Amino acid sequence: MKSDIEALYAKGKRLTPDAYELAEGAEISPSVLERLGQSESPIISREDIERLLVAEEKIPVQAVVARAEAFKPAAKEYSPNFRILQRSGGAGRSACKGNIEDFVAHFRNRFERIADVLKMRASEHPIVSTAKLKDMDGAKARIVAMVREKRITKKGNLLLVVEDEEGEAKVVITRGTEGFRASQRLLLDDVVAFDGRLSQELFIADSITWPDIALARQQKRTEEDIAIAYLSDLHFGSKKFLEREFSRFVSWLNGAEGNEGLASKIKYIIIAGDVVDGIGIYPEQEKELAVKDIYKQYELFDAAMEGIPDYITVMVAPGNHDAVRRAEPQPCIPEEMMKSRVVRLENPSSVLIEGIRHLVYHGTSLDSIISGISGLSYSKPEEAMAELLKRRHLSPIYGNNLIVPQPLDAMVIDEEPDIVHMGHVHKNGYMHYRGSLLVNSGTFQDRTDFQIKNGHVPTPGVVPVLETKTGRLSQISFIGGE
Ligand SMILES: [Fe+2]
Incomplete structure (x- = not known):
């Protein structure tokens, strides 16, 4: 038994079980101890101790607030x-139980909504799905996809596996390019657009576009x-x-x-x-x-x-x-x-x-x-x-x-x-x-x-x-x- 609890027992006080638990774990200062010892009731509850601890920390139960008389807000x-x-x-929305289907639907929703933002953006090249890339005959294209895997190849280039609603693609971003620098910020699950062309099953991307928010908007003001x-x-x-x-x-x-x-x-x-x-x-x-x-x-x-x-x-x-x-x-x-x-x-x-x-x-x-x-x-x-x-x-x-x-x-x-x-x-x-x-x-x-x-x-x-x-x-x- 802690010495402070012992001291209370010596004064004929008894602690309720939860008060005992609190007193064992908390640091009780001599002044709180003294006041507990002086309390009228022989039984000390957890609330009794808490009240004194709160007072000790000088936390206001009623905030002390000054008011200026002449203040006209x-x-x-x-x-x-x-x-x-x-x-x-x-x-109220508890239909989702957190099973695999819920996660698949959740990520699809996330992909679709962010991809929509990207698809609205002006693009120099046609936006195609990963499945349609092979029909482009090596011409430049833009794909909008979610990053699933990310690693650096032996040559130091970045190799990504990305996916969209129709399939997946391997994206390579060559070391030293501007796209490579931008790719340093790429995280798994990021939904971005890649511009590039297909070459032997690999989509060689030279730039990345983030969904981001619009550049110049006027800051809203009020009357x-x-x-x-x-x-x-x-x-x-x-x-x-x-x-x-x-x-x-x-x-x-x-x-x-x-x-x-x-x-x-x-x-x-x-x-x-x-x-x-x-x-x-x-x-x-x-x-x-x-x-x-x-x-x-x-x-x-x-x-x-x-x-x-x-x-x-x-x-x-x-x-x-x-x-x-x-x-x-x-x-x-x-x-x-x-x-x-x-x-x-x-x-x-x-x-x-x-x-x-x-x-x-x-x-x-x-x-x-x-x-x-x-x-x-x-x-x-x-x-x-x-x-x-x-x-x-x-x-x-x-x-x-x-x-x-x-x-x-x-x-x-x-x-x-x-x-x-x-x-x-x-x-x-x-x-x-x-x-x-x-x-x-x-x-x-x-x-x-x-x-x-x-x-x-x-x-x-x-x-x-x-x-x-x-x-x-x-x-x-x-x-x-x-
Ligand atoms: Fe926090």
Whole structure:
């Protein structure tokens, strides 16, 4: 028995079995011990201990928020105008059981939709299927296909096996060509177009075309002078959750932290997942948790939401730490978990906000993209985000990321988004990529031991804010200060 539990027993206290379990695993400070010893009841429950541990970590059950008396928010004058464009990962759609047929149908759907994008593109050469290549008499052609195998030959050229609806082809890309350089980014399952000609059963390709998004599109603007704040990876319940900094963000929304002009324009807050730290997400997570009950973690979030002015629409999508299935697409966080009056989104979601098309995705697949493509790093998440757009798919590497093989692949990017909002890597990052603005909204969790071990340097407490009338993006830091 641990000495602190022994000390409680010596004072005539008895622990319920789950309280005992908690006390055995947790570090209990002398002050918590003293207060447990002074409690009226001889029986100590798990909740008793948790309550004191939460107090110890100074996590507010009721967020302490400052409000500026004279604050006249401009955004209050407008009514919200948004529409969720597609719902796909909802719990109601459970027809798919994850058997082979489901996966075949899922991948066929993914292929067809991305191939359609490529077939719409202007091409110098006729687009033919792999089965029709032999009829081309060696003339130049374009094939649109999915990469199934990839290897380097003895001569140093790239040999691919690709397939389309009608068959397969062996594609060779010669070392030193521009196509070869482009092929360095090719991943298995990528759907791309190859231009080249057939020569002795091999399709010698000299260029690769990605489905990508259109080059020049005007950034959408609104008449109304309002603003959208982007958040992600709050991790309520973690010992590293930056409670004071988050409270400062909420106070800022209430006009009490300076820069009131911008604060007063905030009409929407979008949260791209990892609202809470969750439980059992990785081995020994218990040690990192200030609150070990997932319901209570959401209660803390709900309490913090109380401080957000009610003319602001808050939208929340889940991430890999939230209380929904891990496999994507993820359904909305259920009301019995997160009780606050927010707009619940699936992960991923497409939302039209004031006419601006938002693609909101937690970004779990960024891990596999960063490790799968050389030159990418956690310090520039926006570049990894661009790789997803290039492929018109949010989770191109199958296997690293759990998926639900629904007949309609929800991770395909059908429509070109104006704003792409992700999180997950805890590092703010921005980029104008072709016609889209990419935003990675960082985190409100301080650097974790895992991040120290892996050399990741997060950027906590920094909130990107977009003014929709001018298209100006600002970063507001809530780190430091009073
Ligand atoms: Fe995450």
